[in-house]
Amino acid sequence: ALTATINGTAVDGRADETILDCARRHGVYIPTLCELSDIDHAPGTCRVCLVEIRTKGSDKTHLVASCTTPMQDGIEIRTRTPELREMQRLQVELLLADHDQDCATCIRHGKCDLQDVAQFVGLRQNRFYDPARVEARPVDNSSPALIRNMKRCIRCQRCIAICRDGQGVDALIQIGSGLDTAVGLRHGLTQKNSACVTCGQCVLVCPTGALGERDETDRALEMMYDPELVTVVQFAPAVRVGFGEEFGLPPGTNVEGQIITALKMLGAGIVLDTNWGADLVIMEEGTELLHRLAEKQRPTFSSCCPAWINFVERHYPDIMPMLSTTKSPQQCVGTLAKTYLPEKMGIDPARIRVISIMPCIAKKDEIARRQLIHDGVPEVDVVLSTREFARLLQRERIDLKSLPPSTFDNPYMSEYSGAGAIFGTTGGVMEAAIRTMYFVVNGRELEQAEIEQLRGFDGMRAAQVHLGGDIGTVKVAMCHGLKPTRQVVEAVRAGTADYDFIEVMACPGGCVDGGGTLRSKKAYLPHALKRRATLFGIDRDRPVRQSHRNEQVQALYRDYLGAPNSEKAHHLLHTWYTD
Numbered sequence: 102a103l104t105a106t107i108n109g110t111a112v113d114g115r116a117d118e119t120i121l122d123c124a125r126r127h128g129v130y131i132p133t134l135c136e137l138s139d140i141d142h143a144p145g146t147c148r149v150c151l152v153e154i155r156t157k158g159s160d161k162t163h164l165v166a167s168c169t170t171p172m173q174d175g176i177e178i179r180t181r182t183p184e185l186r187e188m189q190r191l192q193v194e195l196l197l198a199d200h201d202q203d204c205a206t207c208i209r210h211g212k213c214d215l216q217d218v219a220q221f222v223g224l225r226q227n228r229f230y231d232p233a234r235v236e237a238r239p240v241d242n243s244s245p246a247l248i249r250n251m252k253r254c255i256r257c258q259r260c261i262a263i264c265r266d267g268q269g270v271d272a273l274i275q276i277g278s279g280l281d282t283a284v285g286l287r288h289g290l291t292q293k294n295s296a297c298v299t300c301g302q303c304v305l306v307c308p309t310g311a312l313g314e315r316d317e318t319d320r321a322l323e324m325m326y327d328p329e330l331v332t333v334v335q336f337a338p339a340v341r342v343g344f345g346e347e348f349g350l351p352p353g354t355n356v357e358g359q360i361i362t363a364l365k366m367l368g369a370g371i372v373l374d375t376n377w378g379a380d381l382v383i384m385e386e387g388t389e390l391l392h393r394l395a396e397k398q399r400p401t402f403s404s405c406c407p408a409w410i411n412f413v414e415r416h417y418p419d420i421m422p423m424l425s426t427t428k429s430p431q432q433c434v435g436t437l438a439k440t441y442l443p444e445k446m447g448i449d450p451a452r453i454r455v456i457s458i459m460p461c462i463a464k465k466d467e468i469a470r471r472q473l474i475h476d477g478v479p480e481v482d483v484v485l486s487t488r489e490f491a492r493l494l495q496r497e498r499i500d501l502k503s504l505p506p507s508t509f510d511n512p513y514m515s516e517y518s519g520a521g522a523i524f525g526t527t528g529g530v531m532e533a534a535i536r537t538m539y540f541v542v543n544g545r546e547l548e549q550a551e552i553e554q555l556r557g558f559d560g561m562r563a564a565q566v567h568l569g570g571d572i573g574t575v576k577v578a579m580c581h582g583l584k585p586t587r588q589v590v591e592a593v594r595a596g597t598a599d600y601d602f603i604e605v606m607a608c609p610g611g612c613v614d615g616g617g618t619l620r621s622k623k624a625y626l627p628h629a630l631k632r633r634a635t636l637f638g639i640d641r642d643r644p645v646r647q648s649h650r651n652e653q654v655q656a657l658y659r660d661y662l663g664a665p666n667s668e669k670a671h672h673l674l675h676t677w678y679t680d
């Protein structure tokens with residue numbers, strides 16, 4: 102260990118850490134903007150983490166960026182001198198010279214790292230603001246899911262790093278130089294027509310409002326206020342375990358009941374559960390899979406993750422025939438909310454609007470797919486990310502934490518099994534599918550509902566599961582995050598992978614850490630395992646743990662669809678893909 106001092110106090114240092122790491126270990130705050138240790142990113146560009154150092158034996162001090170300067174034995178570090186504060190203040194003022202001034206209109210207002218640092222350094226003036234420079238910076242509005250506003254970018258390059266190194270998509274690059282440096286898409290393309298698949302991981306790491314979802318909270322509110330409309334709101338498996346933090350509850354708290362109460366207060370007419378749709382998807386996809394296996398068509402890829410679908414269509418269109426044709430749970434709920442549900446409830450389908458709350462921004466792309474719009478009527482009208490839902494409750498002054506929980510009361514499309522609940526975490530779709538396929542093949546349930554061998558957390562996991570009957574053993578794989586996914590896809594295309602069924606979730610962790618979830622300052626995906634553990638707990642405590650035992654799903658088949666993969670089921674619940 103090294104010995105050093107920080108602000109006159111002796112500390113122990115390590116040769117393999119930076120001054121910033123050492124200060125953090127000792128609870129000394131140094132402001133940072135571009136650095137994000139969770140993704141190993143320290144480009145040293147923002148210069149707000151400056152510290153004053155004096156090295157051993159030297160009588161001079163100088164200023165260095167603490168995020169890139171290694172610890173040394175005998176070094177004296179000061180983090181709070183007036184000169185430093187002045188330099189940091191100037192840095193922030195320069196960043197704001199070239200930055201949208203209207204914080205109140207920014208989706209990140211109040212949750213912005215740049216605002217925090219400006220407060221820390223005590224910035225009270227903005228002498229260099231240059232409206233013409235800001236005006237010249239582009240806003241890319243092309244995507245239904247993601248808006249990239251260069252007027253709010255501080256050029257930290259975290260987005261470039263996560264897209265390239267984290268996801269392996271590599272859509273974003275640095276463009277221009279000097280004062281004109283900005284982030285753009287490769288080949289001068291727009292967000293919509295580029296390699297971007299709208300996974301939203303770049304949004305999660307952006308320290309400001311430069312990257313964000315297209316905000317549709319107003320559209321949702323208008324629908325809920327309109328007395329002529331019946332608004333049907335569904336929320337995703339992962340939303341209930343990734344929302345409580347916003348209201349000060351511990352990460353991973355299950356707030357399903359409070360979300361239902363909040364939605365009713367907002368004016369939602371009918372609250373449905375996407376988990377119900379997940380159970381239904383298992384019936385359709387499981388049946389499809391057994392047919393494909395019987396015909397020796399392998400592998401089949403899961404199809405519920407829309408960023409994964411974008412990835413296939415944009416990057417590997419040749420594997421489209423391997424995608425399950427079953428629509429995602431969100432779309433299955435949407436389409437049945439405009440057909441089956443109004444028939445059962447005696448409502449005019451034309452009055453129905455469907456709003457989904459999703460931990461995802463690619464779901465906004467999904468609802469705009471032409472395959473999922475019929476005679477101008479979309480299956481789902483609006484997708485709100487978890488972040489937008491939080492914003493909506495803030496706007497309406499609804500404090501989720503203090504609400505009494507409610508239960509789902511729709512008798513047709515809200516009950517769910519434990520299998521439906523675990524869709525929100527990597528491996529969940531696979532486990533749910535295996536539970537039901539086992540039953541179909543053997544006529545009895547698996548002895549143990551939990552299939553531990555599917556529950557790891559590596560980016561790519563393979564397993565063999567004995568189903569018995571004519572099928573024997575199936576070889577499965579589960580990927581989360583697009584970097585490991587790309588490797589599996591390459592292996593499948595090269596003929597070196599031997600799988601029957603492959604589950605893919607584009608976001609690392611699966612939906613619990615989707616690109617539409619709450620952002621964490623200074624951290625990337627800090628709550629993955631807690632949220633996942635809560636989903637497994639929901640599954641464990643459900644009276645019914647297999648999708649085929651969901652009585653509301655059984656009633657749908659009995660009263661409306663006939664059987665899984667029937668003609669009517671195909672018409673309503675299956676889709677196709679196109680590049």
Ligand code: HC1
Nearest residue numbers: 337338339405429430431461612
């Ligand atoms: Fe997901 Fe899905 S699990 S895609 O991750 O299949 O978003 O939670 O809603 O549709 O059910 C997301 C989550 C979600 C769908 C389901």
Ligand code: SF4
Nearest residue numbers: 264297298300301303
């Ligand atoms: Fe890259 Fe995903 Fe961001 Fe698109 S949304 S730029 S694919 S990280």
